[in-house]
Amino acid sequence: MPPDLAPGDGREREPAALLRRLPLALMALAGLLCGLGLVFAVAAQWADLPRAARFALLQAAVALGALALVARPRLALPLGLWCLLATGGLLAFLGQTYQTGADAWQLFALWAALALPLALGARADALWGVWMLVALAAVSLWMAAHAGHRWRAEAGDLPVHLAGWALALGLALAAAGAAGRRVGAGPWARRTAAGLAVLLVMATALAALFGDDPLAPTLLALLALAGAAWALGRPAGFDLFGLSAAALALNVVLVGALARLLFDEVPGGEPIARFLLLGLAAAGLLAATVGAVLRLARRAEARA
Incomplete structure (x- = not known):
């Protein structure tokens, strides 16, 4: 064994905080992947669903995520990421559907403004x-x-x-x-x-x-x-x-x-x-x- 990893000095073991941080990282990854999955589904434009059903599904995703966040505040990080990304997907689909003529910066600014109360309420670093x-x-x-x-x-x-x-x-x-x-x-x-x-x-x-x-x-x-x-x-x-x-x-x-x-x-x-x-x-x-x-x-x- 190399001298810098000699037994007893503690450096051959995993970091003490790893097990404590791993569940938090996995929850953040779960919320991120779920939210990105919804955004990618919006990008696919959902050819098999009518327009009203698409809007209803996106709005339901935002609403259910917000209600779950209120009911389970301990899951603020994954649910907050889900809500934030679902809001972005809803705005992206709105821009795709109605061609509002807004610049891209306006949609991102509206997204940030709508997500600000969510970030203030969740108080999660990754969010x-x-x-x-x-x-x-x-x-x-x-x-x-x-x-x-x-x-x-x-x-x-x-x-x-x-x-x-x-x-x-x-x-x-x-x-x-x-x-x-x-x-x-x-x-x-x-x-x-x-x-x-x-x-x-x-x-x-x-x-x-x-x-x-x-x-x-x-x-x-x-x-x-x-x-x-x-x-x-x-x-x-x-x-x-x-x-x-x-x-x-x-x-x-x-x-x-x-x-x-x-x-x-x-x-x-x-x-x-x-x-x-x-x-x-x-x-x-x-x-x-x-x-x-x-x-x-x-x-x-x-x-x-």
Whole structure:
């Protein structure tokens, strides 16, 4: 047996919390699979059922899930996921049937609004994580719709981007703060919100770097990511995952900006030398970032 798995040190056994968490994970998986099965059935359009029967079946799925949630609050996680996904399936079928002309972001925003009381009542971490996914999908689709239905980042689209970033980062910071803990948002909700929010800001900045006027969008994205990293790195609201995500996004945008500067703005020079400089700068920046995050994590652990 390897020395790091010597008998008696406890590392050869399963984690103590595994058996306690396994039923919760299985319930979440059951609710997710049942809800996704309903959504996939909607996507198949149910050719053998009349329209009224389809609507009745979807509405009954939402209603029965909500009633079961009230009757069995201990099953809040699987039943909540079932209700949330069934609501999405009902809205999707409504859009398929009546062709309302609504943009996709409007359906996702309505889905998030209708599911918000459900998430507040169930107070389940995984349910909040799925709700964050729906809400942030609505934000990203809204940004695309108001930027000419294209995934672009130009100077004229800055008001749209700033509004979208504010909504996304606001949701992430709310989930990581005391308000999120009061309503039941736990690690999964916080990590989902933080990861998607910084991904949205980072993707916009990278799109701007491929455009004609990248300066203003890139600088504002760096400021937004730095502000999120500062908020998530404070002792009062320290969140290691969110801080790491924001720091990684800062690294990616800074390295992308340096690449744009070296290869598009600076004339002359050897390409190999530029790549070498870019690699050394990326490695040094990453090392400095990891060191700073580890120091903040140790400081937060010492205060705990």
